Amino acid sequence: MKGITLSILALFLAIGLSAQTHVGIKGGLNYTDLKLKEVKFKNNTGWHAGLLLQSKLPLGFAFQPEVLYSVKSFKLMSDNNISFNYIEVPVNIQWGIDLILLRPFVMAAPYFSYLLKVGDSKSEWDGAKSVDYGFGLGGGLDIWKLQVTCKYNWGFGNLGSVKSSDWKVKDSNLQGFQLSVGLLF
16 A cells, blocks of 8 residues: 555656746636526626636646635625635646647636635625535646636635525526636746
8 A cells, every 4th residue: 555655646746857847927707607596696897816827738738726815705685795705726727739839728626715704794694604616627828938727616615694684695606707817937
């Protein structure tokens, strides 16, 4: 068993040392959706910004973990803007074709988020759960040192049971599109 573990560690070390690695910055827009039967919500635009580390692996694969500050926002029909501010850690697993200066790719990305604050003045959102997790699918394009991506994220964790005098949130989650631009160094 010890020999197998050491072999796997040696393989990961060899891949890591042979991988072409870039660090970068990333930012973009979030289009968040919250679906509930009891209440009407409108999509609203949020944003995200942070750091990334891209390691290109053999056979067209790349591994790209990120740390993002992400604002997921939506509106009640009464035009109250509600935003959830997260630290989000997606782990993008990409596969694409390297065409020298151009690399189109598809990606799958499990993610974990930690709620920092709810940007709404109403206290009924104080009961929101602080941990969220989910899965994203999308694609993108690396053009020299520029990366453009589009991804749809499905949240699997729920927001918790939050009540208001008019409505309540129970077993709901956040999902939506994420458009990003990154600069690799």
